[in-house]
Amino acid sequence: MTDILMPALSPTMEEGTLAKWHVKVGDNVRSGDVIAEIETDKATMEVEAVDEGTVAEILVPEGTEEVKVNTPIARLGGEGGAAAAPAPAPKAEAAPPQSRAEASGDPERKPPEVDAKPRPEGEGAAPVTPKVALRDPELPAGVQLVKVTVRDALRDAMAEEMRRDADVFLMGEEVAQYQGAYKVSRGLLDEFGPKRVIDTPITEYGFAGLGVGAAMAGLKPVVEFMTFNFAMQAIDHIINSAAKTLYMSGGQIRSSIVFRGPNGAAARVGAQHSQDYAAWYGHVPGLKVVAPYDSADAKGLLKAAIRDPNPVVFLEHEMLYGQEFDVPEGVDWVVPIGKAKVRREGTGVTLVAYSRMVGFCLQAAEELAKEGIEAEVVDLRTIRPMDIETVVASVKKTNRLVTVEEGWGPMGVGAEIAAKVTELAFDYLDAPPMRVHQEDVPLPYAANLEALSMPSIERIVKAAKAVSYK
Amino acid sequence: MARGQTGAAGRRKANGAGEQPAQTGKTQSGKDELLKYYRDMLLIRRFEERAGQLYGMGLIGGFCHLYIGQEAIAVGVEAAKRPGDQIITGYRDHGHMLVSGMDPKEVMAELTGRAGGSSRGKGGSMHMFSTEAAFYGGHGIVGAQVPLGTGLALADSYRGDGKVSFTFFGDGAANQGQVYEAFNMAELWKLPVVYVIENNQYAMGTAIQRSSAETRLHKRGVSFNIPGEEVDGMDVLAVKAATEKAAAHARAGNGPFILEMKTYRYRGHSMSDPAKYRTREEVDEVRKTRDPIDHVEEMLEKNGWADEATLKAIDAEVKKIVADAAEFARTSPEPEPSELYTDVYTELPA
Numbered sequence: 001m002t003d004i005l006m007p008a009l010s011p012t013m014e015e016g017t018l019a020k021w022h023v024k025v026g027d028n029v030r031s032g033d034v035i036a037e038i039e040t041d042k043a044t045m046e047v048e049a050v051d052e053g054t055v056a057e058i059l060v061p062e063g064t065e066e067v068k069v070n071t072p073i074a075r076l077g078g079e080g081g082a083a084a085a086p087a088p089a090p091k092a093e094a095a096p097p098q099s100r101a102e103a104s105g106d107p108e109r110k111p112p113e114v115d116a117k118p119r120p121e122g123e124g125a126a127p128v129t130p131k132v133a134l135r136d137p138e139l140p141a142g143v144q145l146v147k148v149t150v151r152d153a154l155r156d157a158m159a160e161e162m163r164r165d166a167d168v169f170l171m172g173e174e175v176a177q178y179q180g181a182y183k184v185s186r187g188l189l190d191e192f193g194p195k196r197v198i199d200t201p202i203t204e205y206g207f208a209g210l211g212v213g214a215a216m217a218g219l220k221p222v223v224e225f226m227t228f229n230f231a232m233q234a235i236d237h238i239i240n241s242a243a244k245t246l247y248m249s250g251g252q253i254r255s256s257i258v259f260r261g262p263n264g265a266a267a268r269v270g271a272q273h274s275q276d277y278a279a280w281y282g283h284v285p286g287l288k289v290v291a292p293y294d295s296a297d298a299k300g301l302l303k304a305a306i307r308d309p310n311p312v313v314f315l316e317h318e319m320l321y322g323q324e325f326d327v328p329e330g331v332d333w334v335v336p337i338g339k340a341k342v343r344r345e346g347t348g349v350t351l352v353a354y355s356r357m358v359g360f361c362l363q364a365a366e367e368l369a370k371e372g373i374e375a376e377v378v379d380l381r382t383i384r385p386m387d388i389e390t391v392v393a394s395v396k397k398t399n400r401l402v403t404v405e406e407g408w409g410p411m412g413v414g415a416e417i418a419a420k421v422t423e424l425a426f427d428y429l430d431a432p433p434m435r436v437h438q439e440d441v442p443l444p445y446a447a448n449l450e451a452l453s454m455p456s457i458e459r460i461v462k463a464a465k466a467v468s469y470k
Numbered sequence: 471m472a473r474g475q476t477g478a479a480g481r482r483k484a485n486g487a488g489e490q491p492a493q494t495g496k497t498q499s500g501k502d503e504l505l506k507y508y509r510d511m512l513l514i515r516r517f518e519e520r521a522g523q524l525y526g527m528g529l530i531g532g533f534c535h536l537y538i539g540q541e542a543i544a545v546g547v548e549a550a551k552r553p554g555d556q557i558i559t560g561y562r563d564h565g566h567m568l569v570s571g572m573d574p575k576e577v578m579a580e581l582t583g584r585a586g587g588s589s590r591g592k593g594g595s596m597h598m599f600s601t602e603a604a605f606y607g608g609h610g611i612v613g614a615q616v617p618l619g620t621g622l623a624l625a626d627s628y629r630g631d632g633k634v635s636f637t638f639f640g641d642g643a644a645n646q647g648q649v650y651e652a653f654n655m656a657e658l659w660k661l662p663v664v665y666v667i668e669n670n671q672y673a674m675g676t677a678i679q680r681s682s683a684e685t686r687l688h689k690r691g692v693s694f695n696i697p698g699e700e701v702d703g704m705d706v707l708a709v710k711a712a713t714e715k716a717a718a719h720a721r722a723g724n725g726p727f728i729l730e731m732k733t734y735r736y737r738g739h740s741m742s743d744p745a746k747y748r749t750r751e752e753v754d755e756v757r758k759t760r761d762p763i764d765h766v767e768e769m770l771e772k773n774g775w776a777d778e779a780t781l782k783a784i785d786a787e788v789k790k791i792v793a794d795a796a797e798f799a800r801t802s803p804e805p806e807p808s809e810l811y812t813d814v815y816t817e818l819p820a
Binding site: 011013 | 526
């Protein structure tokens with residue numbers, strides 16, 4: 001005998017009306033036969049038989065309301081065929097028919113607690129990996145520092161990694177024949193050919209998806225967005241396909257992929273071309289988010305991003321592309337993701353920033369020094385995972401915090417830092433943390449309004465003085 | 471009859487526009503092949519019926535999209551596949567996983583969200599994967615698997631390994647913009663991908679005539695010069711033959727191919743869909759006249775390849791597999807709480 005139970009027809013259904021029986025005692029039913037109709041507050045649904053047999057008993061007559069899910073509603077007799085496999089007994093759920101009243105009181109929605117063996121292969125909880133102290137590589141004695149633009153440092157990083165690993169390739173709009181919309185990929189087509197430096201149509205959603213698919217198959221794509229503003233068309237693949245699949249697959253499907261391109265405001269390009277996405281991507285578990293300032297970090301972090309087995313969003317800045325900084329020459333320069341850098345030491349106030357705003361903070365620090373405030377400038381370099389320890393260590397020294405970002409303030413990177421510092425170093429703060437960010441408006445085109453909207457050295461100085469009560 | 475109420479008597483013949491079914495001939499291989507298709511399709515159907523039951527018992531949560539009615543497509547494509555060829559699909563994915571060789575126990579235990587599930591309970595019905603079986607999911611965003619599957623083909627082309635990516639999607643997904651972005655690049659770069667459109671006539675509750683300006687979906691590649699063909703998706707041999715042809719085209723470096731499989735799902739879009747947008751008579755008519763399993767059964771009987779005892783033995787074997795899967799799925803423990811934080815990132819090698 002097999003009990004037929006009142007089925008749940010939606011994730012939230014707890015009870016329903018047994019509106020109609022399509023079978024009577026003595027009828028033979030086969031898998032797939034409609035045997036009853038059930039009404040909920042939302043819909044009427046048909047119930048199909050799963051088990052086969054003869055209806056032996058109707059336990060709940062049609063028209064009965066408020067029948068709890070999992071109440072036995074009918075009993076099936078077996079076919080008696082010798083070839084039939086033993087019917088799987090729904091042990092935990094099937095209440096004996098005599099105790100119908102009790103059974104109907106408990107829908108037993110919870111999975112039964114069963115003593116069962118864990119998976120034999122020992123896929124228990126992975127051991128928590130001990131935290132490795134991340135630091136920049138030591139420079140060998142005698143290494144030469146050469147001036148390189150951020151643009152060329154990025155190109156060099158890609159070229160070195162493509163020489164090192166045949167699975168690495170670059171795809172994006174104008175990356176090959178045009179040599180890059182911002183000339184970041186200059187020369188790569190000549191060296192690596194069209195198979196590994198791929199010009200795509202203007203089709204961000206599509207080529208981001210192709211990139212993730214290729215990454216799932218084990219390649220290591222570098223997907224260039226002409227700017228991150230256009231990646232908004234592709235954000236579904238960055239988040240839903242790249243960031244979440246490792247988790248959803250129980251660790252089986254990796255996406256070792258870098259999404260890179262300029263981020264943030266350039267100059268006078270208007271609201272749709274001037275957005276900082278650090279907070280957007282920083283919100284998402286499964287992604288790493290990097291936003292370097294100088295050439296050495298641009299190179300070292302991009303090399304790390306390409307080697308990383310996880311999807312990395314790599315936020316560059318158009319206004320930095322042409323700036324020159326020192327880069328160590330002739331070494332395999334890989335900077336670890338997840339480690340902030342103290343760019344200027346000071347005891348008066350902590351300024352935390354990333355990307356172009358680091359330069360603003362360094363200049364603001366010079367201004368502040370003239371007024372007797374020694375600012376410490378922390379370059380986050382990585383937004384996720386954020387090196388909050390370095391920020392907190394600085395705040396414990398200075399007792400004051402100003403965050404600076406190009407993005408909007410609400411739910412922003414500065415908001416996250418302020419929350420974390422408040423949580424971890426509340427007693428050390430001598431003033432409420434202050435945030436400097438873009439004004440809460442779409443970025444205007446007019447030169448004067450644009451300047452009013454963007455963070456500036458003056459505004460950083462003002463904020464630093466405010467938290468210093470000066 | 472085990473599935474339709476009246477058997478295969480009035481079965482519609484293969485669609486005129488499609489390929490004729492392959493002639494299996496009265497050979498031993500034809501017999502074994504057909505028996506295998508019968509068994510594999512029956513496994514999907516019984517598995518799905520059981521999944522529906524477990525859902526009704528509250529053991530499966532959330533969304534659960536059953537494949538009942540469409541079995542011939544997953545089985546026919548699998549029959550035409552070569553080892554290593556990749557499969558990717560949307561969220562109506564249980565059938566593809568079963569034929570790709572994934573363990574029914576792991577699939578069912580994933581449906582119940584247990585530690586024994588193929589994603590250790592962290593994916594659910596719509597998110598299962600098997601690198602071993604070259605099954606790449608299991609995707610919940612309608613149409614997203616199309617660029618992803620095209621990306622698998624990009625990797626195949628990049629490596630020159632002769633593999634083909636079979637990228638499945640439905641008539642609903644066929645209206646997503648990203649599908650056409652992928653079509654364009656696939657043909658432009660001659661990627662080895664076969665797009666298998668499972669046209670079951672309804673995008674959730676919207677009939678194809680109400681959603682699509684051009685309902686002949688095999689023509690959707692015309693503006694990219696991608697050849698397409700309509701196939702009777704209820705006929706496993708027609709599916710296999712068409713897939714072999716499409717795969718050969720793609721494998722030879724000629725680029726993508728579109729197969730529009732005309733099919734039908736017997737159940738609602740998901741478990742909570744009462745399917746009031748179509749009549750019971752419409753569903754019954756398909757079950758009576760086009761059922762893919764009845765069709766194979768009829769061919770087996772006509773050729774004298776399977777007596778009642780043989781078919782009963784297959785039924786019993788399938789029943790047992792499904793019963794064992796259900797039992798495993800009910801008794802496998804829930805994931806350890808520590809699993810919450812695993813698999814968010816791949817740890818860097820030390």
